[in-house]
Amino acid sequence: MHESKTKKQAKKSSKAVISEKVQDYGNDPFFVKKARESKLFLEKHGFPAELLKNR
Numbered sequence: 001m002h003e004s005k006t007k008k009q010a011k012k013s014s015k016a017v018i019s020e021k022v023q024d025y026g027n028d029p030f031f032v033k034k035a036r037e038s039k040l041f042l043e044k045h046g047f048p049a050e051l052l053k054n055r
Contacts, residue, residue, distance in 0.1 A: 025031050
């Protein structure tokens with residue numbers, strides 16, 4: 001009576017549009033600032049131990 005997982009899972013449709021013409025935000029000032037702040041925070045406080053154990 002055990003059905004395989006593939007039979008139990010219904011196919012999900014998505015309305016997402018995939019495009020290769022996506023703008024690169026790597027040098028956007030907002031993201032540069034956030035990346036810098038994140039790096040400084042991790043250097044000061046370190047990475048959470050709970051996440052390091054899973055790696």
